[in-house]
Amino acid sequence: MSIVVKHIFKRYTNGMGIFEALPLMAEVKKSAHNKNHSLENFTVESQVKFSSKCKICKKTVTIDLEAKLPVSGEVLIATCEKPERKKKIQISS
Numbered sequence: 001m002s003i004v005v006k007h008i009f010k011r012y013t014n015g016m017g018i019f020e021a022l023p024l025m026a027e028v029k030k031s032a033h034n035k036n037h038s039l040e041n042f043t044v045e046s047q048v049k050f051s052s053k054c055k056i057c058k059k060t061v062t063i064d065l066e067a068k069l070p071v072s073g074e075v076l077i078a079t080c081e082k083p084e085r086k087k088k089i090q091i092s093s
């Protein structure tokens with residue numbers, strides 16, 4: 001977990017709802033961008049839960065304001081990598 005996320009964790013555990021989540025989403029986008037991800041817009045799953053995923057590598061991130069860790073997801077841990085396409089190997093004799 002990054003320092004930024006820990007900071008957010010402390011600031012936002014007291015409030016709930018989309019208005020509390022908005023700055024969190026902005027921070028998540030920034031953190032994800034630092035790892036070269038390109039996040040889709042957040043999907044609202046409930047009043048306290050929001051999710052998004054990277055357009056390139058399909059890694060996900062979830063904001064759950066009621067969870068002990070409001071922000072979790074691979075995009076904050078791993079650097080973006082395009083899924084490798086398997087190369088066809090041609091064997092010629």
Ligand SMILES: [Zn+2]
Nearest residue numbers: 037054057080
């Ligand atoms: Zn990515």
